[in-house]
Amino acid sequence: MYLFANATIYVGLALAIYSLLIITLGISTKNQKLINSGKGGVIAILVCASMAMLSLFYLLATSQFQYEYVTDYTSSELPIIYKLTALWAGNSGSLLLWTFFLVLYTVMIAFSRKMRGNPMVPYISAILLGNIVFFFLILGFVAKPFVLLDQVPIEGHGLNPMLQNPGMIIHPVTLYLGYVGLAIPFAFAMAALILKNVDDFWIKMTRRWTIIAWLFLSLGNIFGGQWAYVELGWGGYWAWDPVENASFMPWLTATAFLHSVMIQERKNMLKIWNISLIITSYALTLFGTFLVRSGVLTSVHAFANSNLGLYFLIFMGVAVIGALYVLMSRYSLLKRSAGEFNSYISKESSFLINNLLLVGAAFGVFWGTVFPLVSEAVRGTKVTVGMPFFNTVQAPILLSMMFVMAVCPLLAWQRSSLKNLKKNFLIPAILAVVAMALMVVLGIQKAWAVIGFGVIVLLFITHFLEFYRGVKARRKMTNEKVYLSLYRLMTKNRRRYGGYIVHIGIAFIAMGIIGSQNYDVQTMKTVNLGDSIELKDYRINYERLDQKREGINDIVYAEMTVFKNGKRIGSIMPEKVFYGNWDQPSSEVGLISSLKEDLYVVLSDWEDDGKATFIVKINPMITWLWIGSFMIVIGSLFAVWNGKYQNITPRYTGVRKEVS
Amino acid sequence: MKRKIYIGLLLIAFIFQASIIQVQAKEFDYKSKEFEAVASQFMCTCGCGQDHFECDPKTCNLTVGFKEDIVEMMNKGWNKEKIREYYVNIYGEEILTAPEKSGFSLVAWVMPFVVLILAGVAIFFIIRKWVKKKETEVQTPDNESDKDEVEDEILSSMIEEERKKYL
Known part of the structure; x- marks a missing residue:
């Protein structure tokens, strides 16, 4: 098994090098046979990567502790699902997963039905193969997943209990799919530039792949937040940890790209900017990996310190310099189509503001993340840049972003006249102001909250009007029923209405963030058995404290009955779990969710006589955060859903080459 | 008299101390x-x-x-x-x-907004350049400039309606 497993890595590396060289040779000699051989090589690499994955799954599932990785991240009593998911708990395993996804995406592109006969394919494959070679080199010589120990231990070290949660099964997988996915737009952009192919074919294909990567990146962050909320026991979902920031930055720049690409499609402008955004997004994924694996910054997510980060930094440097070289060498070609605007106020201008804010937010996150290093380098003093900094800096930028998002749909392309502005915005603006006044009257008096909710109301109204006016226009001509008309309107403009669904999802998330950040209340109380804790409308009766054993873990739990306004609404069982092979216990929170608020109870401490200490929190509007997240998924899927391809798949009209 | 004052002060100090202890003992x-x-x-x-x-x-x-x-x-x-x-x-x-909002650490707070403002000014000038370029080229008729996406929508609906009739 040892030989087989290691062979999958080294044969994979050899095949990756072979495929890269043979495709490059095929391109330069215009020999289709060589290209086909390279493509066959990509399939063989997928077989190797799959075998490597299966080998590690097998070793983990069967607790083969003679392997270092299996010993480090599993133990024999671990449930089978967590034994398997330990594959991405450590450095080398997670890099293997990354490699597997990268190879999978490469095969999907190389053998894509839509890309058949397309001369960009060999170039895209070669660029992705360059990435694959790097990852196989890392797996083969730096972070080896299949290392044998000198002495076989009887038991493994076990999996960090924080990772033993359903959220942790999906979170890393989706995040990696997002990270790896951003390599595809990068490869498309580079291939297009090398081919001097500056028509909009590549950008349409790239946009599609970017939405997919963006969706996975969003999902990764959402699952991560959800996991933090239920597992860490601090009642929050986003801590602005360097590693969280590392996944948020490419998300922001990819979002900027998805918007500015529309200007390129419509007006053939911003080509250099769009390619720069793609390069930046890709570079930021590598930068994130550098942060996680180098240990230069303190993070709860970080893998054990290793020199792996350095390799990623070098690779990132090579990729960015290479990309900038290609970009500069095609500068005159791209510059040729520099465009023009009809007016200061138009949808185009609003997209530029949108890009400014999104990239500005990404810069703010980047700056805050690296500032400890800057401070240490400049004055030799370490500083911590945590939540208060990011909340203060990001809140105004992201709120402005929400405002642009609210206003943009009603701005016309080309030019918005005063008449047009008045017609579109008077009623929504009045309604938003009325809503804000109503909030103040009803007791919401924190300035940020009122402004934030006001902007969200404006967003809902403008987006509703978009749907309403579209349906009205259709019905005027076709006499269709309302729902049919809405359905047809949306399915004929998937991207646009999918985008609006995503906007509404973002608004829901913003509602959850503003509500939970501004109006949460909490208390920490020590109570005797039979006593109760009161907080706002809630009364929580503490009825029982007991202990149970699950496998090698001891669980202390409290049984509590919850009343709201005197009416029983349910019971909860907050737990503290003590792991047999881990020093730190973890909290399983007691949670009762509703659309209005979450009741969140943590068992903090207890004494022998049954007296216990609880942290009780009321987090308003958290559920909207999850509803919004769900809508983002729906909206993104709706936008990329193929149907009959009529909206999505463009025809290739670029330069012709002999090989494809 | 002096003794009485001392006893009084002692009594006050005792009461005061007790209240401190009570405050600290409170959870x-x-x-x-x-x-x-x-x-x-x-x-x-x-x-x-x-x-x-x-x-x-x-x-x-x-x-x-x-x-x-x-x-x-x-x-x-x-x-x-x-x-x-x-x-x-x-x-x-x-x-x-x-970070503190003073000394070198102030740079951490200010930098994102400085960059944002500078980029904002740059974008304003870029838009101005593009608008001027357009103005010097051709004057867009007013009726075209008012055209919005809903009108596009109506048009596409009409085309579809016609298509259904004849195809």
């Missing part, structure tokens, strides 16, 4: 807003990545003592700034959850 709510305002300024160094307000005393011994010290200082009447100064003097700026 302190570590999740109160006033405690949050003070404790959330300080980063826990146990590796949890949380501040001393959030860090769980059950899993971190470091925060237990830290929380008690903060409460003691609050009981002494120290305000948020004084407590902050006290800890920064001992541990340096690193103990804070966010």
Whole structure:
């Protein structure tokens, strides 16, 4: 098994090098046979990567502790699902997963039905193969997943209990799919530039792949937040940890790209900017990996310190310099189509503001993340840049972003006249102001909250009007029923209405963030058995404290009955779990969710006589955060859903080459 | 007389001391807003990545003592700034959850907005350049400029309607 497993890595590396060289040779000699051989090589690499994955799954599932990785991240009593998911708990395993996804995406592109006969394919494959070679080199010589120990231990070290949660099964997988996915737009952009192919074919294909990567990146962050909320026991979902920031930055720049690409499609402008955004997004994924694996910054997510980060930094440097070289060498070609605007106020201008804010937010996150290093380098003093900094800096930028998002749909392309502005915005603006006044009257008096909710109301109204006016226009001509008309309107403009669904999802998330950040209340109380804790409308009766054993873990739990306004609404069982092979216990929170608020109870401490200490929190509007997240998924899927391809798949009209 | 005053003072001191003991004995709510305002300024160094307000005393011994010290200082009447100064003097700026808003650390706060404003000004000039370029080329008729996407929508609906009739 040892030989087989290691062979999958080294044969994979050899095949990756072979495929890269043979495709490059095929391109330069215009020999289709060589290209086909390279493509066959990509399939063989997928077989190797799959075998490597299966080998590690097998070793983990069967607790083969003679392997270092299996010993480090599993133990024999671990449930089978967590034994398997330990594959991405450590450095080398997670890099293997990354490699597997990268190879999978490469095969999907190389053998894509839509890309058949397309001369960009060999170039895209070669660029992705360059990435694959790097990852196989890392797996083969730096972070080896299949290392044998000198002495076989009887038991493994076990999996960090924080990772033993359903959220942790999906979170890393989706995040990696997002990270790896951003390599595809990068490869498309580079291939297009090398081919001097500056028509909009590549950008349409790239946009599609970017939405997919963006969706996975969003999902990764959402699952991560959800996991933090239920597992860490601090009642929050986003801590602005360097590693969280590392996944948020490419998300922001990819979002900027998805918007500015529309200007390129419509007006053939911003080509250099769009390619720069793609390069930046890709570079930021590598930068994130550098942060996680180098240990230069303190993070709860970080893998054990290793020199792996350095390799990623070098690779990132090579990729960015290479990309900038290609970009500069095609500068005159791209510059040729520099465009023009009809007016200061138009949808185009609003997209530029949108890009400014999104990239500005990404810069703010980047700056805050690296500032400890800057401070240490400049004055030799370490500083911590945590939540208060990011909340203060990001809140105004992201709120402005929400405002642009609210206003943009009603701005016309080309030019918005005063008449047009008045017609579109008077009623929504009045309604938003009325809503804000109503909030103040009803007791919401924190300035940020009122402004934030006001902007969200404006967003809902403008987006509703978009749907309403579209349906009205259709019905005027076709006499269709309302729902049919809405359905047809949306399915004929998937991207646009999918985008609006995503906007509404973002608004829901913003509602959850503003509500939970501004109006949460909490208390920490020590109570005797039979006593109760009161907080706002809630009364929580503490009825029982007991202990149970699950496998090698001891669980202390409290049984509590919850009343709201005197009416029983349910019971909860907050737990503290003590792991047999881990020093730190973890909290399983007691949670009762509703659309209005979450009741969140943590068992903090207890004494022998049954007296216990609880942290009780009321987090308003958290559920909207999850509803919004769900809508983002729906909206993104709706936008990329193929149907009959009529909206999505463009025809290739670029330069012709002999090989494809 | 003097003796009576001494006894009186002693009595007052005794009553006062008792009240202090009572205040300290009363359970302190570590999740109160006033405690949050003070404790959330300080980063826990146990590796949890949380501040001393959030860090769980059950899993971190470091925060237990830290929380008690903060409460003691609050009981002494120290305000948020004084407590902050006290800890920064001992541990340096690193103990804070966010950089100071003075000296070099101010750069951390200001830089994102400076960059944003500069980029905003640059975008304004770019848009101005593009608009001027357009103006010098051709005047767009007013009726075309008012055209919006709903009209596009109507048009596409009409085309579809016609298509259904004839195809």
